[in-house]
Each structure stands twice: as structure tokens, then as C-alpha cells.
Amino acid sequence: MKRSAAVRAAIALLALAPLVAIAVGVGLSLGAGTLSWTAALHGIEPDATVLFRLRVPRVVLAAIVGAGLSVAGVALQALLRNPLADPFIFGLSGGAAIGAALSVAVTGTALGVAGASAAGWIGLLPTQLAAILGSLAAAVLVFTLGRARGRLHPERALLVGVVFNSFASAVVIALESVLAPEKTQAVLLWLAGTLGYEPEGVLVAAGAVVLVAAAILTALAGRLNLLALGDEGAAALGVDVEATRLLAFFAASAAVGAAVALTGLVGFVGLVVPHAVRLVAGPDHRVVLPASALGGAAFLVLADAIARALFRGLGTEPPVGAVTALLGAPLFVLLLRRRT
Amino acid sequence: MTAPLLAIESVRYRHDAQSPEAVAGVSLRVDPGEVVGLIGPNAAGKSTLARIACGLLRPAAGSVRLRGDDAFALPRRERARRVAFLSQDEPADLPFTAREVALMGRAPHLGLWALEAPGDRALAEAALAEADALDLAGRPVAQLSGGERQRVFLARAFAQDAALLVLDEPTGALDLAHQVLLVRAVRRRAQSGRGALLVLHDLALAGAACDRLVLLRAGRLLAEGPPLEVLRPELLGEAYGTEVDVVPDPATGQPLVAPRIRR
Numbered sequence: 001m002k003r004s005a006a007v008r009a010a011i012a013l014l015a016l017a018p019l020v021a022i023a024v025g026v027g028l029s030l031g032a033g034t035l036s037w038t039a040a041l042h043g044i045e046p047d048a049t050v051l052f053r054l055r056v057p058r059v060v061l062a063a064i065v066g067a068g069l070s071v072a073g074v075a076l077q078a079l080l081r082n083p084l085a086d087p088f089i090f091g092l093s094g095g096a097a098i099g100a101a102l103s104v105a106v107t108g109t110a111l112g113v114a115g116a117s118a119a120g121w122i123g124l125l126p127t128q129l130a131a132i133l134g135s136l137a138a139a140v141l142v143f144t145l146g147r148a149r150g151r152l153h154p155e156r157a158l159l160v161g162v163v164f165n166s167f168a169s170a171v172v173i174a175l176e177s178v179l180a181p182e183k184t185q186a187v188l189l190w191l192a193g194t195l196g197y198e199p200e201g202v203l204v205a206a207g208a209v210v211l212v213a214a215a216i217l218t219a220l221a222g223r224l225n226l227l228a229l230g231d232e233g234a235a236a237l238g239v240d241v242e243a244t245r246l247l248a249f250f251a252a253s254a255a256v257g258a259a260v261a262l263t264g265l266v267g268f269v270g271l272v273v274p275h276a277v278r279l280v281a282g283p284d285h286r287v288v289l290p291a292s293a294l295g296g297a298a299f300l301v302l303a304d305a306i307a308r309a310l311f312r313g314l315g316t317e318p319p320v321g322a323v324t325a326l327l328g329a330p331l332f333v334l335l336l337r338r339r340t
Numbered sequence: 341m342t343a344p345l346l347a348i349e350s351v352r353y354r355h356d357a358q359s360p361e362a363v364a365g366v367s368l369r370v371d372p373g374e375v376v377g378l379i380g381p382n383a384a385g386k387s388t389l390a391r392i393a394c395g396l397l398r399p400a401a402g403s404v405r406l407r408g409d410d411a412f413a414l415p416r417r418e419r420a421r422r423v424a425f426l427s428q429d430e431p432a433d434l435p436f437t438a439r440e441v442a443l444m445g446r447a448p449h450l451g452l453w454a455l456e457a458p459g460d461r462a463l464a465e466a467a468l469a470e471a472d473a474l475d476l477a478g479r480p481v482a483q484l485s486g487g488e489r490q491r492v493f494l495a496r497a498f499a500q501d502a503a504l505l506v507l508d509e510p511t512g513a514l515d516l517a518h519q520v521l522l523v524r525a526v527r528r529r530a531q532s533g534r535g536a537l538l539v540l541h542d543l544a545l546a547g548a549a550c551d552r553l554v555l556l557r558a559g560r561l562l563a564e565g566p567p568l569e570v571l572r573p574e575l576l577g578e579a580y581g582t583e584v585d586v587v588p589d590p591a592t593g594q595p596l597v598a599p600r601i602r603r
Contacts, residue, residue, distance in 0.1 A: 006455045222454020226447055228434055232427060235396055237500070238420030238448035283435035286454060 005286040012281050012291040016298065020063075023298040023305070027059040030305040054197060060207070061198055062304040062320070063297035065263050066273075068210035068255035070296025073270030074277075074289050075217045075252040078224040079245055080154045087256045087270035090249075091138040091161040094168025096260045099134020100127045101175045101187045123201050124261065127190060132261040138164060139253045152245055193266035193321025195304050206258040213255035214293050220248050221285035228283075268324040269296055269303075272332050279335055303327050343408030345504040345535045346370040346393055346423070351402030353388055362388040363399070364559040370504060370535045375526055377550035378539045379570075381580050384556040386539045387428060390508045393537060394425040407503065420448035424500035426507040428539075430493045434481040438492040441481055442468050445499030467498035470525050472518060486513040494522065498529075505529065505536040511545060523549040543597035547571050555579055571595040 003011075029035070033050065040047035072087040080089070088094075103126045106112040112126065119129035142164060146157025172191070176184045198206075217224075223244045226234040231241045259266065273296040274288060281287045303323045311317045348368040354361045363385040370376045378386045391397040392404060395411040404411040406422045414422070424445070434441065445467065446460040456464075468474045473491040481489055490513040497505055505526065511519045519542075526536045526549065540546040546553055547567035555563040555570050557579045563570045576584040576597065583600040 004456055004458075004461065006453075219452055222447060222450065225436070225440075225454075226444055228431065228436065229444065230427075230431055232391075232396055233430065235416070236394055236420065236425040236427075237444060238417035240416055278435075282437075284440065 005284055008281070008284065009287045009290055012277075012287050013294060016291060016294040020294055020298045020301075023301040024059055024063075027062065027301040027305040028055050030309040031055060031311075057197060057200070057203060058195060058304065058308075059301050060203055061195055061262060062301040064203065064207045064210050065195070065259040065266060066269055066296035066298070066300025067214065067293040068206075068259040068296075069266060069270035069300075070273040070292040071210075071214045071217050071289055072252040072255045072259075074274040074285065074292050075220075075224065075248045076270075077274060078227060078285060079248055079252075080158055081228065082158070083275065084271075085158070086267070087252065087259070088165070088265065088267075089161050090157060090253070091142040091164035091168070092135040092253060092256050092260065093265050094161075094165040095134040095136070095138025095141075096131040096265065097134070097172050097191055098168050099130035099132070099137075100190050100264065101172045102134075103127045103130035104183050104187050104190075105175055105179055107183065123199055128261045131190075131264070132257055135253075135257050135260050138168075139250075139257075143249065151242060152249070154245070189319060190264040192319035193264045193324070194317075194319045195263050195307075198262060202262070206262055209258040210255050213251040213258075214289070216251040217248060218286070218289045220244055220251075221289050224248065224285040224289075225283075264319075264321070266300070266321045266324060268321070268328045269300055272328045273299055276332060276335055299328070300324065342372055343405070344369045344371050345374075345407060346537065347403075347405040347408075348389070348393060349403045349405075351389075351392055351399035351404065353385075353392060353397060353399045355388075361559050363392065365402070366556070366559070366561050367402075368393075368537075368554055368561075370537050372503070372533045372535055373530050374535045374552065375530050375550045376535070376537050377546040377553045377567075378537060378556065379541075379543060379546050379553055380556035380562070383558075384579075385559040386556055387508050388559075389556070390425070390506050390537065390539050393504075394423050394506050395419050396425065417448045420500065420502070422502055423504045423506055424497040424502040426493055426497045426505075426510055428508045428512070430489070432482065432486075432489065437478055437480055438468065438473055438484070438495070439464065439477040441492050442473070442477075442495040442499050445496040445501075448500065463501060464495070464499045467495040468492075470498050471495040472521055487515060487518065490514055491518065498525070503534045505534070507536065508539045509541065510538065511540065511542060519545060543571060543576070544595070547595045547597065548592075567595060571597055 035050050036047050040051035069087050076085040076087060076089060077083055103115060116126045119126045142157055142161045145160045146152055148156060176187055223239045226237050226239050234241050274292050277288050277291045277295050281291055304320045307318050307320045307323045346369060350365045350367055351363055352361055352365055353363040366389060378389060380386055388397065392399050398412055411419060442464040443456055446456055446464060450456060468477055471491045471494040473495050476484060476488055476492060481492055494510060510522055514522060530536060550567060552565065553567050553570040562579050563575050571586055573584050573586050585598050585600050586595050589596050
């Protein structure tokens with residue numbers, strides 16, 4: 001690694017660009033029905049609608065979510081100095097799950113109607129709004145309880161997050177046991193992580209959130225490297241440890257919040273993509289962060305394409321969260337074995 | 341007259357409200373060109389004082405000035421350009437290579453995206469060479485031996501290019517040849533107008549390496565002066581609570597210190 005970080009980051013991005021292109025190509029080609037590219041590009045229906053109204057937004061959505069979850073995973077692993085950290089570790093998944101389950105539970109009641117109109121006003125589904133509010137509340141809770149003597153203690157926040165996630169899954173199970181079967185089914189599907197078809201405005205907003213979060217985290221990348229030296233070691237090199245941690249925590253939470261709102265809980269991406277990137281590119285966050293954004297985008301676009309293609313055989317679309325794990329686990333083991 | 345690299349005035353510090361004062365009113369200065377040794381028994385407050393000198397611990401009372409400026413009013417990065425710190429417990433399990441760790445020393449000099457210029461890379465290479473760690477450059481730090489790792493962290497401190505080096509127990513893991521190499525590197529830096537504060541347990545090494553020694557006990561200053569004045573049997577006996585022999589080195593005249601062990 002004699003080359004500078006900038007050069008290595010550029011090499012990694014150039015190497016990943018074809019992968020993203022392939023993933024997008026596959027994502028646009030695969031689907032429940034067949035598509036004629038020439039017809040679609042000449043504006044002939046129904047191919048044009050299938051391509052531009054269904055598949056393009058879907059690919060963009062998968063790319064945004066995959067990138068957001070991956071950069072958040074990188075940041076949280078660095079903050080906690082723990083390779084097992086995933087984007088949901090700080091209780092965000094628990095909060096989102098409670099929110100979503102509650103919103104399903106109240107569907108049809110006066111509260112449900114009010115929530116639906118509030119969500120519709122900003123262009124979201126009620127479940128999405130509830131998930132955002134739930135994960136925000138969880139982030140604030142974990143952050144507040146993770147502080148002691150005016151400082152955020154990562155180990156403490158981690159413990160609070162883990163305990164809160166267990167608590168939340170108990171709440172969700174309790175809710176499911178009293179809900180009607182079709183409502184339970186809706187909650188379960190959402191928890192497994194499902195990509196849908198989002199309006200353009202929502203996609204643009206989520207894309208902007210993820211882009212800003214990724215930019216903030218990439219600017220913090222040098223400092224995240226120094227945090228590996230310990231709080232004191234980083235401080236001795238001029239890092240404001242507390243401010244870095246706060247900023248990274250909230251940037252990562254925002255990216256995860258955007259992803260969760262759009263798709264529910266897509267597991268595995270935020271844990272495995274950063275590790276796969278590190279195995280190839282080394283530990284430097286100035287390379288790992290931008291590379292994980294691209295790698296995560298490509299991975300989820302591909303996983304979603306496979307999920308949609310499976311529709312033809314199964315007659316139903318498996319949640320993308322299941323596909324990421326089915327696809328990602330063997331890939332990761334393969335990579336791990338080849339490198340060590 | 342130039343401001344001292346480090347001027348500590350009557351600082352006091354306790355780790356928490358219940359514990360006794362770790363540092364109880366100590367003053368200390370390091371002038372340009374000077375290598376100062378901080379010696380004393382365990383829990384004398386040496387490491388705490390070293391951290392206070394670097395602005396890493398804020399004393400309850402007293403002041404810390406780096407080249408005349410309040411260490412706690414300086415922006416963090418500016419402070420890190422004035423003083424480099426090598427801790428006694430640097431992490432052992434870093435995934436980064438030795439070269440990457442040496443480059444971390446350049447962090448206080450980098451801009452928003454923390455990207456190094458060729459000059460930074462050249463300084464890191466020179467620092468690795470100075471610490472005799474150039475042949476380790478491509479290896480992950482986690483795979484190195486304790487002494488090798490120590491040289492890599494030393495290279496990081498050198499690469500930081502600060503006027504003042506504060507090294508806490510830098511020789512603990514080093515073999516004899518590398519102890520000599522360290523002392524010579526630090527003294528060479530001092531000759532160019534920089535300075536160092538070294539926390540040392542090896543008193544003979546402290547006598548050979550330093551222009552001035554500061555002897556602490558229980559958070560207080562017990563003696564301060566040139567090595568020959570501080571390394572006296574009665575003073576060391578009092579500080580450490582054990583009998584100590586001091587004999588001049590037949591070749592150099594430097595004091596050699598040995599505890600008297602009766603068996």
C-alpha cells in the first residue's frame with residue numbers, strides 16, 4: 001500500500017464502477033414480466049412504463065438503501081471498534097419495528113386514519129412515517145441513556161441498543177399475537193425488509209439524505225481511522241473525539257432512518273458489505289467508506305433483481321432482506337476463505 | 341528570548357473526587373534544545389503529568405503553556421502540531437500497516453478530507469527510518485512484536501513533527517540497541533531547537549539521555565536538576581523506598597544506578 005489514500009480510493013471506485021453498472025443492467029433487465037428494451041426506449045407501451053415507472057425507480061431505491069446501510073455500517077463499526085456492529089445496533093431497528101407494528105395495529109381506527117393523512121401529506125405510507133418516528137425516538141433514547149458524565153460512551157450506548165432491540169421485539173411479538181392474521185403478515189413482511197415502488201419525491205429526498213450522510217462520514221473518515229488508536233490517541237492527534245462521535249452517530253442514524261423508512265429492516269447489507277470491502281481494500285476508512293457506498297448499492301440492486309426474478313418461479317416475491325442473507329452469507333464466506 | 345516549549349505552573353489533578361491528588365502542585369518547563377526526564381516510583385504521577393503536558397487531561401488548578409500559549413485554549417489540531425504524545429498503552433490489535441500508522445502522525449497537518457500530500461508521505465517514511473521501522477512498513481501492526489510495534493508508534497510521534505515530544509515509557513519494550521537509537525534520535529531532534537519530555541523507569545538511561553531530571557513522588561516534586569544532582573543514592577533511596585547504589589561509568593562518568601539487592 002505505497003499509494004496515497006486518494007489514489008487507492010479512486011482505484012477502488014473505478015474497480016467498483018463496472019460492478020455497479022452490471023448490477024444496474026441486471027436490475028433493469030430482470031423482473032416479473034419480459035421487457036423489450038428497444039420498445040421501451042422508443043416509448044412504446046407497456047414496455048416504456050415497465051422500464052421507467054417501475055424498474056428504474058426500483059433500482060434507484062435499492063441503490064440508495066444499499067449505499068445508506070453500508071456507510072452506516074462502516075461508521076458504526078468504527079465508532080464502536082466492534083466488527084459485529086450493524087446499522088441497527090443502536091436500537092434503530094427496534095424503534096422502527098415498534099413504530100411499524102403500531103401503525104399496522106391501528107389501521108382502520110381513528111388514530112390510524114389521522115396517521116395515514118399525516119403520512120400522505122408528506123408523501124409517505126403510514127407504516128413508513130411510523131418507522132421513521134420510531135427509529136428517531138430510539139436513536140434519541142439510546143443516545144440519552146448512553147451518555148454519562150456529559151460524554152457518549154459507545155459501550156454503554158451499544159448495551160442500551162441491544163437491550164432496547166430485545167425489548168422492542170418482545171413488544172412486536174406481543175402486538176402480533178393480538179392482531180388479525182393478515183395484519184400480522186403485513187408486519188412480518190415489513191420486518192423482513194421489502195422494496196416497493198416509491199414516488200419520485202420520496203426517492204429524491206431519501207437519496208439526498210443518504211448522499212449528505214455519506215459525504216459527512218467520508219469527511220470524517222480520517223478521524224475514524226484515528227479512533228482506532230483509542231480516545232486518547234485520537235485526541236493527541238488533534239481529533240475532537242466527542243464531536244466526531246456525535247456527528248458520525250447522527251449521520252449514520254439519518255442514513256439508516258431513510259433506509260428503514262423506505263424498506264423496513266433489510267439485514268446483512270450493513271454488516272457484510274463493509275467487511276467484504278475491508279478484506280479487499282484494507283482498513284483505511286477514506287477508501288472503505290466511498291467503496292462501501294458503491295458496493296452496498298450494487299449488492300442490494302442485485303439482490304432485489306434476484307428477488308424479483310424469483311417471482312416467476314414462486315409466484316410471489318420473497319422479501320429482499322431474505323435474499324441479501326441467502327446471497328450474502330455464502331459470498332462472504334467465500335471471500336473470507338480466499339483472503340486468509 | 342523564545343518561549344519555553346512547555347511551561348507547567350503548579351498544576352493539580354485528581355482522577356476522581358474520592359482519590360488522592362495524582363499531581364499535587366508541580367511546575368515544570370522544557371526549553372528549546374532540552375531533553376527532560378520525568379522519573380519516580382510507580383504512581384508518582386509521571387504519566388498523569390505527561391498527559392497534562394499534552395493537553396489530554398485538564399488540571400484542576402495551575403496552567404499549561406505550549407510555546408507561551410494556554411494548551412487548553414489552543415485549537416486541538418494546533419495543539420497537536422506543537423506536542424506529540426506516545427502513550428504507554430498504545431493499541432496492539434490495529435489492522436493498519438506500520439506505514440499507515442506513521443502517516444497518522446500527519447493527521448494534525450491535513451485538510452478537510454484528510455488526504456496526505458507527497459510531503460507528508462516523505463516525512464512519514466523518514467520517521468519510519470528514524471525509528472528503524474522502515475523494513476516493517478508494509479506489515480499490519482497487529483502482526484508485529486511488542487518492540488517492533490513500539491518503534492512504529494515512535495515513528496508516528498516523529499512524523500507528527502511537533503516541537504515537543506512527550507514520550508511515556510518509550511523504552512519499555514525496546515532492546516538495548518533500539519534504546520540507544522531512540523535516545524540518539526530524540527537528542528538529534530533537540531539539537532535542532534526542539535525538545536522532549538521523557539517518562540523513564542531506567543534511571544541510568546535517564547541519566548545518559550536527559551539534560552535535566554525531574555524526580556516525582558506521590559504527585560509532588562522531590563528534586564530537579566542535572567542528572568548528577570538528582571541521581572544521588574540518598575535522594576533515590578528516599579523516593580523509591582529502597583537502597584540504591586550510584587557509581588560513575590568508568591568510561592563516560594555518567595551515573596549508573598542499581599538497586600542494592602540482598603539475597
